[in-house]
Amino acid sequence: MRKKIDMKKKIGCKTFDEGYDEFILNCKVRNLRPTTIKHYDDIVNHIWYKFMDYKTPIGEINHQTIQRFVLFCKERMNENDTTINTNLIAMRAIMYYYMKLGYVEEFKISLIKADRGITETYSEDEINILLKKPNLDKCNFVECRNWVIVNFLLATGCRIRTLVNIKIKDVDLSNQLISYTHTKNRKAQIVPMSNSIKKVLIEYLNYRGADSEDDLMFVNAYGTPLKTDLLSHNLCTYNRRRGVMKTGVHRWRHTFAKMWILKGGDVFKLQRMLGHSSMDVVKNYVNMFTNDLQEDFNEFNPLEQMVQNNRHVKMR
Numbered sequence: 001m002r003k004k005i006d007m008k009k010k011i012g013c014k015t016f017d018e019g020y021d022e023f024i025l026n027c028k029v030r031n032l033r034p035t036t037i038k039h040y041d042d043i044v045n046h047i048w049y050k051f052m053d054y055k056t057p058i059g060e061i062n063h064q065t066i067q068r069f070v071l072f073c074k075e076r077m078n079e080n081d082t083t084i085n086t087n088l089i090a091m092r093a094i095m096y097y098y099m100k101l102g103y104v105e106e107f108k109i110s111l112i113k114a115d116r117g118i119t120e121t122y123s124e125d126e127i128n129i130l131l132k133k134p135n136l137d138k139c140n141f142v143e144c145r146n147w148v149i150v151n152f153l154l155a156t157g158c159r160i161r162t163l164v165n166i167k168i169k170d171v172d173l174s175n176q177l178i179s180y181t182h183t184k185n186r187k188a189q190i191v192p193m194s195n196s197i198k199k200v201l202i203e204y205l206n207y208r209g210a211d212s213e214d215d216l217m218f219v220n221a222y223g224t225p226l227k228t229d230l231l232s233h234n235l236c237t238y239n240r241r242r243g244v245m246k247t248g249v250h251r252w253r254h255t256f257a258k259m260w261i262l263k264g265g266d267v268f269k270l271q272r273m274l275g276h277s278s279m280d281v282v283k284n285y286v287n288m289f290t291n292d293l294q295e296d297f298n299e300f301n302p303l304e305q306m307v308q309n310n311r312h313v314k315m316r
Contacts (some may be wrong), residue, residue: 014103016061017054020044023097035161043090047077058103061095066109081114088112121255126244127154136207142221146238148204149218149231153249155197157256157274159184160249164226168205169213173198180275189275257285 027037051072052065066088073079073087092109099106122130130150134143152163158180165182172178176193183189193201201217208219220226236247253274260270271282 014058015055016052016058019058019098019101019103020054020094022101023094026097040090040094043087044094047073047087048091050077058098059105061098061104063107063109066091066095070112081112085111085114119254120246120251121258122244122246122251126246127255129242129244130239132242136203140221141208142234143238144204144207145218146234148200149235150238150252151197151200153252154256155194156191157253157260158191159253159275160228160231162275164216164218164228164231166217167213168210168215168217171201171217173202183275185275185277187275189272191273254285257282258289261286261289 024037024040027040048069051069052061069091070084070088073084079087088109088111095104095109098104131147131154134147136144149163152158156178161184162180162182166178166180170179170181171193173193176195176198178191178193180189180191216225218226218231220230232249235249239245239247257270257274260273261267267279267282267286270285271279274281276282
């Protein structure tokens with residue numbers, strides 16, 4: 001009599017790299033963005049495989065394995081808590097996929113407690129320096145484009161991947177609206193356009209020139225699509241040439257949120273501007289900028305104003 005095949009035993013012997021190939025195929029079938037898939041590849045190839053051999057059977061991985069992985073990231077890779085959680089989120093997606101297919105026994109993967117640091121934004125002085133308009137008759141296209149992008153980032157708070165995918169037709173100058181077709185959650189978004197950025201964009205479009213409204217708004221010096229890593233490098237150079245040592249495209253997003261909150265902007269409108277599906281991130285911004293909110297608090301606090309007014313009345 002032929003022996004019945006033990007499927008559980010066969011599945012349990014599948015190695016991590018075999019399972020990971022299946023996971024990546026599934027990601028592509030689900031149409032995840034290439035950047036998301038690259039993110040998984042970076043963590044698995046450059047961190048996980050340093051921790052564990054790629055031929056390790058998936059069935060041998062358990063809760064204790066993940067705990068050892070956390071210690072490996074902390075002690076051997078010298079990573080901070082936020083980076084470790086980034087690694088865990090990626091590995092959790094992979095391991096939960098394995099669990100769903102029955103390649104490994106189910107167990108919970110929790111993130112570690114991490115201190116939330118204060119995000120340093122651009123100061124008012126730094127912003128004034130970076131917003132100073134270059135001489136368009138003397139500067140090259142990249143300098144002009146970078147200046148426009150800095151204005152655009154401060155005016156909208158959009159993400160870098162959203163920015164590099166904006167087409168000319170997405171900018172409605174007549175109605176002062178900007179359409180985002182490439183967003184993190186893949187939901188199309190329309191945001192208002194301020195008067196100042198409208199003027200900047202009109203001048204830029206005249207300077208830039210374009211063959212079609214289907215052309216990208218922001219391109220490189222050769223008129224071809226602008227890569228995010230190249231733009232980050234260009235803006236880093238742009239800042240330092242102007243004497244601003246702080247860099248980072250995403251820092252403009254934090255700066256936008258901070259200035260909006262400190263000026264008393266509506267947090268629900270901020271949520272929509274930033275494209276967040278929940279208020280959680282906006283609440284984090286409020287918490288991060290608590291010290292700034294305390295500035296001039298007494299001056300604008302309703303109770304303090306009433307008390308001061310009553311004092312003036314009594315003194316008369």
